[in-house]
Amino acid sequence: MTIVGEYGNGLIRASFAAVPARRSVVAAKAVVLAGVMLALGTLTAASSFGVSQTILADRDAHWALGDPGVLRALAATALLAPVCALIGMGLGALIRHTPASVGAALAVLVLLPMAVDSDRIRWVAEVAIAGRRAPPRTVIRC
Template sequence: MTRTALAGTAGTEPPARFRDLLAAEWLKLWSLRSAPWSLLAGATAVMAFNVGAAWDRYRYWDASEPGSRAGFVADGMPLLDAFTANAALVMLLVTGAIGAAAITGEYGTGLIRTTFAAVPARRSLMAAKVCVVAVVTTVFGAVVAGASFLLTQAILGGRDAGVSLGHPGALRVVAASALLAPVAALTGLALGALIRHGAATPVACFAVLLLLPAAVQENRHWTAVLDHALPLGAWSRLVAVQGFPHGPYPWTVSGAWTVYAAWALAAVVLAVAAVHRRDQ
């Protein structure tokens, strides 16, 4: 009778609470030695590209035409240096790799089998992982984008060409650049849940987030639509300023925000469905 009672007690052990799963995923993410170093190196590279562009503008300010200097602020040109295209590429690469490593690291070490044995609720477990990755990369993106804006505008302010966050379009540039990080990270996480290989997943992430946008152009309608449907294309539209051309097939700001939301939502659904329906 005693053995039966103990067995019954063990069999009715309550499932793990979601906050416990969040805590576990938080520890697992930061236990990856590559995670903090990747974030630090990525933040340094992103801000270096942005600060370098602003410094070049400051250094060669007097060499530009008087007409372009006069309309520099009015056309929103300081926002081009607040977050450059090269910085966006680095942001996509770094955060996409971090999102991929958050899941492929467990597959590579075999820890995923122990995790699923301890927590059979796979969808809840992956939902906790998604939340942790999204929060960490969102904070990372906000800090890097905000710091880049402050530093670049302070440099341009030496030529009376800097703008504040209240300038038209400035807040959108910072928000779009910051949210590029979680979108890329969730995409990497979804690809990692599908591919489950530590080397192949970053390659696939690089191809989807960086190579595919480079292969399409806006000179034709169907390629322009494909470009607008990619995260990098949506970011380009969100950070576009008044004095810069939008191409022959322009995209709307609301449509670009929709692309961000659609990629994030699709990545979450794909990641949760992949671990629920596939044997590990």
């Protein structure tokens, strides 16, 4: 929404008239968006970690920050917000239509990972391996 709204109401022309270097305008918007979303993502990751550890401490299933993988998971959680925001901004700058940009962002961020998930297509590899190991007369050739 950071750039699509400006394209929608025409204010992007004023921005580009003030600063003719379009790349620097878009880069500045991306830097500000990434910084704000990184702060939001870090706050969200830290608060959710604190709340979940409070809940899990009663069940003796909590983790410490020094445990293997905890800091990496927190960093990945914090970086998720700016990455998603920058993908949305990039799609918005390309498409320049709010509903289409939201739909494309949802498709890229939700549907595409589901489509290429290895668990969903594991059966293809299993069938291929079974076909290579089967006796020659049992394999049907097209």
